[in-house]
Amino acid sequence: MRVLLAGATGAVGRLLLPLLLEAGHEVTGLTRSADGLDRIRASGARAVRADALDAKGLGRAVAEAAPQAVIHQLTDLSGADGAANDRLRREGTRHLVDAARAAGVGRIVAQSISWAYAPGDGPADESVPLDGTGEQPRARIVAGVRALEETVAELPEAVVLRYGILYGPGTWYAPGGPVAAALGGDPGARFLGSLAADDSVSSFVHVGDAARAALLALEWPAGAYNVVDGEPAAGHAWVPVLARALGVPAPGRTAGGAPWARGAADRRARARGWTPSYPSWRDGFARQEG
Template sequence: MRVFVAGATGAVGSLLVPMLLAAGHEVTGTSRTPAGTERIRGLGATGVQVDAFDAEELKRAVCTAAPEAVIHQLTDLSGADGAANGRIRREGTRNLVEAAKAAGVGRIVAQSISWAYTPGDAPADEVVPLDSTSAQPRARTVAGVRALEETAAELGTAVLLRYGLLYGPGTWYAPGGAFAASLAGDRTARFLGSTVVNDAVSSFVHVADAAGAALAALEWPGGPVNIVDDEPAPAHEWLPVLAGALGVPAPDPVAGRQGWERGALNTLARNRGWQPEWPTWRTGFVARRDVL
């Protein structure tokens, strides 16, 4: 299959491209920089330098590649700027979908998130609606997710991968990443999340497992799918384990959580055959896969 990967040098994309090539797919990947484009070419794929906000250039790139499927892994997370990432979800997704339409592409696999669900007491499955009740700044995050998913769904088949918190190489949770720096007390670190040890439930997924899901999703029916590990857990359980693996102190535990901090279930992905190599953060964090 000819596959166009938008965001091929990100944390997920950089692992996904070799997986696609190994599976026999013909891959074109994008990067915003010349260095990133060369990295893609070094993997054996076709590398294209293009900015997702340049609609005409993106359309030209997709039409030239003539893919049978598009994989959307565009993010803007390096600077921990929520507004920038929201713009990618809205404008970048719109430009990519319009380019796919122009190229006659009917299938897209898009990166979404699994913590945009409406508040509840138990981990959410895909039947739970997206949150429409929260105040800012969460409301902006959910609006960006909704825009991404609704825009992607304009194509014939849109598989919406609702990833858990990504850990592993190139993520905020890797050694030297924004979370580790914030946890260690670096006041210059920018991290869009909490380092509080409380009752807030999160679901994680290793980037390699996230990439594997994107590969598998080329054969899945459309709709949202949670891509998370098997163990949603409160921060007072997972954060001390991660802090120990990173070699930094964990804050003292406190009580409380927001209603939307509920985690997510991976039953649907499991039923479709997805088998994460790291089914729980307990082994994933301690194994330090993120530095391999």
Template structure:
């Protein structure tokens, strides 16, 4: 299958490209830099320079690749700028979908998130609607996610991968990532997450398992699907465990959570055959986040 990966050098994309190649797919991946395109080529794929915010350039890149499916792994998180990442979700997704339409592509697999659900008591399944009651800044995040998913769904088949919090190489939760810096007291660390060990429930997924889900989703039916591990957990449990794995001080546990901080369920993904290598953050943190 001919596959076009937008965002091929990101935390998920850089692991996904070699998985696709190993599975026998003909892969074209995008990067905004010459170094990035060379990295893609070193993985056995075709690397092309393209910027998600350059509609015409992206249209040309997709048309030249003539893919059968587009995979959307575009983010802008390096500077922890929520507005910039929201722009990628809105404008970048629009440009990618329009490019896919122009090239006659009817299938997209798109990266979304699993913490945009409406408030509730337990972990959310895919039938729970997105949060329509949030105040800013969360309202902006949810609106951008909604725009991403609705735009992707304009294609005939759109598989919307609602990832949990990504940990592992290249993420904020890696040994050299922003969370470790924030917990170590570096005030300038760019980080949009929380360092409060409270009752807020989160769901995690290792980046390699996230990439594996994108590979598996090439032939999944359309619609949203949570890509999270088996154990949603409150921050007062997972944050001290992660701090220990990272070798940084753990915050003191406190009470309290927002009603939307509820985690997510992975029954649908598992029902489609997805089996995470790291089914719980408890073993994943220790094995994959410890300083190596």
């Protein structure tokens, strides 16, 4: 299959690209940087350069690639600027879907998140609606997620992967990354998320397992799928384990937690043949590399 991988040099994209090639797909990697072009070409894939916020330039790049499917792994997280990432979810996704439609593409696999669900008891499955809160900044974040998912659903074969919190190489949670810096007391450490050792429940997924899900999802029926490991956990459980793996101090336990922080259930993705190599963050944190 001819596949356009948008975000080919990101945390998921850089691991997904070789998987696609090994599976026999003809891959074009999309990047906005000259360095990214070199890295994609070095992998053996074709490369095109475009900024997802430039509708005309992106349209030309997608037309040039002439894909049969698009994989959307675009994020803007390097500066820990939530507003910039939300804008990419809204505007970048809009431009990518319009370009795909103009190129005759009907299938898209898109990255979303698994912590945008409405509050409730227990891990959320895909039938739970997205949070309708008006409280900022969560309302802005969920609005960006909703815009992304509704936009890709305009294509007839749209698969949405609602990833857990990504950890592993190239992520904020890797050794030497901003989470380690924050736990170590660096006041300049910047990332989006919480390290409170409280009752808020999170679901994780190793970045390599997320990449494998995206590969498999090229064949999945349209719809949303939670891509998370099998152990949703409260902050007071996972934060100390992560801190120990990173060799930094753990914060003390605190009371309470966000009502929407409930974790996610992964039964639908598993039913389609996806099984994480790291079934729990407990093992994954200890074995990850920077």
